[in-house]
Amino acid sequence: MPKKSLLEVTDVHQSFVERRHQFPGMELVIREFSFHQLNANLLWPGTFAFAEWLVQHHSWIEGRRCLELGSGTGALAIFLKKSFNLDITTSDYDDQEIEENIAHNCQANGIKPVLPHVKHSWGETFPSAEPDWDLIIASDILLYVKQYPNLIKSLSFLLKSYKSKDDKAIPSVGNDQSSGMCMGLAVPAFLMSWRRRIGKEDESLFFTGCENAGLEVKHIGSRVYCIKPRENMVSTTGSIDD
Numbered sequence: 065m066p067k068k069s070l071l072e073v074t075d076v077h078q079s080f081v082e083r084r085h086q087f088p089g090m091e092l093v094i095r096e097f098s099f100h101q102l103n104a105n106l107l108w109p110g111t112f113a114f115a116e117w118l119v120q121h122h123s124w125i126e127g128r129r130c131l132e133l134g135s136g137t138g139a140l141a142i143f144l145k146k147s148f149n150l151d152i153t154t155s156d157y158d159d160q161e162i163e164e165n166i167a168h169n170c171q172a173n174g175i176k177p178v179l180p181h182v183k184h185s186w187g188e189t190f191p192s193a194e195p196d197w198d199l200i201i202a203s204d205i206l207l208y209v210k211q212y213p214n215l216i217k218s219l220s221f222l223l224k225s226y227k228s229k230d231d232k233a234i235p236s237v238g239n240d241q242s243s244g245m246c247m248g249l250a251v252p253a254f255l256m257s258w259r260r261r262i263g264k265e266d267e268s269l270f271f272t273g274c275e276n277a278g279l280e281v282k283h284i285g286s287r288v289y290c291i292k293p294r295e296n297m298v299s300t301t302g303s304i305d306d
Contacts, residue, residue: 080165087112087143088119093172094139095165110204111140114257117288118201122148124249131155131182131197131222133215134205138166142173153197155182187214194227199249203257212270219254220277223293226252254291 079098084091085107096106118125126148132141135154144150156162163181170178182191200222205215228251249255258267271281274291282290 083107085112085139087115087139088147090143090146092139092142092169094137094142094169095172096137097161097165107137107139108204108259110257110259113259113286114201114203114288115140115143117257117286118144119147125150125199125255128199128249129197130199130201131195133186133200133202133218135166135181136162138169138179140201140203141166141179142170142175145175145179146173153180153182155184158183158185158188184218185214186211186218188218190218190221193225195222195225196227196229197222198226198228198251198253200252200254201256202254204259205256206258206262206267206270209262209266209269212273216270216273216277216279219274219291220279223252223254223279223291249290250292252292256289256291258287258289 080095081098082093082095084093094107125144128150130144130150130152132152132154133156135141135156138154141152141154144152154166156166160183163183166181167178170176184190200219206212271289274281278294279291280294284290
């Protein structure tokens, strides 16, 4: 677990704790809720492991337009913006306190203007009818089994309704013969890191649910999963076939 130091901060309406977290190549000061009813208060171990993995595979994400699900404090998105100038949007429950805290953390770490943010509770109508994020990321979001159907519903919409707003080239997808891993990512794609331990049955519920929704799931190493629409459902431009 990366080293962190603690700074106590008290707000008039909300109690916070500021921690200095060590990410690859930098330290971030992240304000966290002492308690939040929607569990958006802390950084989980998967955030740091995923950050390390993304640094090692930075060529897969550079130049992409990215949406993070379950951003919480916004720490991972802030790290990716500072490291790679990634075009990234945060998202979490439809909750004003979460949005304001992410904005605070952006400013505290020199991200100005703050990162764009989408308030979205999984399973509800997404604010954009034609999402144009070609990469979706998340870490440690499988805690609540009852939310799996809602998460899969939102994820399916984002992947299957993707509409590119420019003519940028789609990264090629192939195989690295030495490692057997996928080289590059499909457009669109969802990258998820999962480090918190849950039962195998619960874990399989999510992946089976994704497959039943017409999504393809692949473990690409270090408990990072790539989820994308099945090839026969998405055209080469990333739009949905009729």
